Amino acid sequence: MLIHLIQILVFSSFLLLSFIMLSNPLKVNRKANVLFGMFLFLWATFFLDEILILIKAPPLGGIASLTIAFFQFLTPILFYISVVFFTNPNYKFKKQTIIYLILPCIYLGVLILNFIGNSSLQMILVLLLIGHAFLYTLLSYLKIRKHQRKINLFSSNISEIDLNWLVYIIGAIIFTSITIAIFNSIYFGLPLNLYANIIMLGIAFFIAYHSLRQKEIFPKNEKHRKEVISIEKDEKKFDIIKRKLIEDEDLVRLKSKLNSLMKESELYLNHDVNLASLSEEMKVTTHQLSYIINKGFNQNFFQFINTYRVQKAKELLSDTSTDKLSILGIAYESGFSSKTTFNTTFKKLTNQTPSEFKKQRSNL
Structure with a gap:
């Protein structure tokens, strides 16, 4: 049957994804991906009962069932902690992080009481699952939103590091955590319907x-x-105490130096240019460079770099010798790493898309 095939694909997809994240062949965001892989593994266990029914194996019971139920409860926490490491790879666990264990300990206690015969606690278990999932998905969302504001301070290409893909699956996490928990509590031993499994498979592919x-x-x-991780914290501190990092006359000089450096060396054409690398070229600290850009140009780093890129793109689009280049080619030649970011940034600064700008030139 189709539903059986999809159930196998869902379960195996999450297991395979877990293995890929844990092995991390690209060697990027290592700590975060290990935790994300553990999260995916626990997510796969939510489909274990369906697989056991499918292969006509006896359902898990006793200590095994209790143990799996407890670890499944940790799924939202693992997702949240992976988000923490995505947004700060140098994060260190502190004594205060023991607070993460409060709800799991409460859940374990209720789970044990329910296991030894107090079935009236089943609804409490469901409420704990729902509340726990909602709490940590909300915290994860807020953490990602904070990260998206922060990366504008040090990165010139944010579309590939803004973690929007995690935002998109937060709704899926809420859906699966709540729906499966309720379904298994009310209809224990029955497989999820075809449509729910198709949705899960789509989430896995996403x-x-x-x-x-x-x-x-x-x-x-x-x-x-x-240096870049410390930028946001220091920016807040500087705002609070109104600290002047650079005297006004030095600010004018450094602003001119930065402007000349950008025009002559065209550092903005480097896709990977960031606040730290540019500060080395300027021979100032990252905090000083951030101050120069903020106070001297009234922009953040992302806006500053992409202003030069858009100007370069306008020059290329206005040059008939570049007509053979596609819009994506113009984007790359201007220092952008994606067509989406190029179109969005170009329109924001010119009130036209690159295609509209090029067409207007052709009509002149």
């Missing part, structure tokens, strides 16, 4: 596509990495 396209979010150079 995760596979986006997780395998990952880029290293932070600079590989450890010194650069530490």
Whole structure:
């Protein structure tokens, strides 16, 4: 039957994805991907009962069932912690992180009481599962949104590191965590219907596509990495105390130097240019460079670099000798790493898409 095939594909897809994330063949975002792989493995276990029914094996019971149920409860936590490491690869666990264990301990206690015969606790278990899933998916979403604001401070190409693919699956996590928990509690021993399994398979393919396209979010150079990670915290501190990092006369001089460097060396054409690498070219600290860009140009790093890229793109689009280049080719020649970012940024700064700008030139 079709449903049986899909059930096997769903279960095996999550297991395979888990293995890929744990082995991390691309060697990017290592700690985050290990945790994400563990999350996917636990997610796969939610489909274990269906597979056992399919192969006509006896359902898990006793200690095995209790143990799996407890580890399944940890699924949202693992997702959240993986997000934490995606947004800060230098994150260190502290004593305060023991708070993560409070709800799991409560759940384990209720689970044990339910196991020894107090079946009236089943609804409490469901509520704990739902509340736990909602809490950590919400925290994950807020963490990703904070990250998306932060990367504008140090990266010039954010579309590949903004973690939007994780935002897109948060809804799926809520759906699967809540729906499967309720379904298994009410209809224990029955397989999920065909449509639910098709949705799960689609989610697995979606995760596979986006997780395998990952880029290293932070600079590989450890010194650069530490500097850009500290940027957001220091920016807040500077805002609070209104600290002037550079005197006004020096700011004018450094602003001119930066402008000349960008025009003469065209560093913005490097897809991987970031705040740390540019600060080395300027022979200033990352915090000083951020201050120069913020106060001198009234922009963040992303806006600053892409202003030059858009200007370069306008020059290329206006040059008839580049007509053989596609819009994507123009984007690459201008320093952009994706057509989507190019179109979005170009329109924001010119109120036209690159195609509209080129067509307008042709009509003159």
